Amino acid sequence: MLHDAPPAAKRFEIDPANVTAILHAAARAGTALTYAEVLNTLGFTFSRPKMRALCVVLDDVDAAERGAGRVALACLVVRASDRLPGQGWWLNRRDHAGPFVGPAAEAYVAARQGEAFAQWVGTQAVDAH
DSSP states (O other): OOOOOOOOOHHHHOOOOHHHHHHHHHHTOOOOOHHHHHHHHHHOOOHHHHHHHHHHHHHHHHHHHHHHHHHOOGGGEEOOOTTTHHHHHHOOOOOOOOSSSSSSHHHHHHHHHHHHHHHHHOOOOOOOO
């Protein structure tokens, strides 16, 4: 006997525009956010599947930022444990061949975050409506 499939888990969608707004606000404030903080701001609790979905969106946001002539902002989203971006972010780097943790990684991330802060700190939010 065939049974109906169980209802799918509540689906979630992460809107790139919302992530972009969160990252612009963080850059204007000169601060990094954890993956959990970004997900919470979006109204989600942290889970690994949601974090992976967020990472895909972060790649898209970075591509859009670079396409608009701005610096990439995914470097502002970090792990709570060591304040560094996750492995997926590192794998997309073409200008860093070193380890993903430790002093060299910290210096590299600080430089990328500094570029973001230099571009955004002190700028005003633009109302998209």
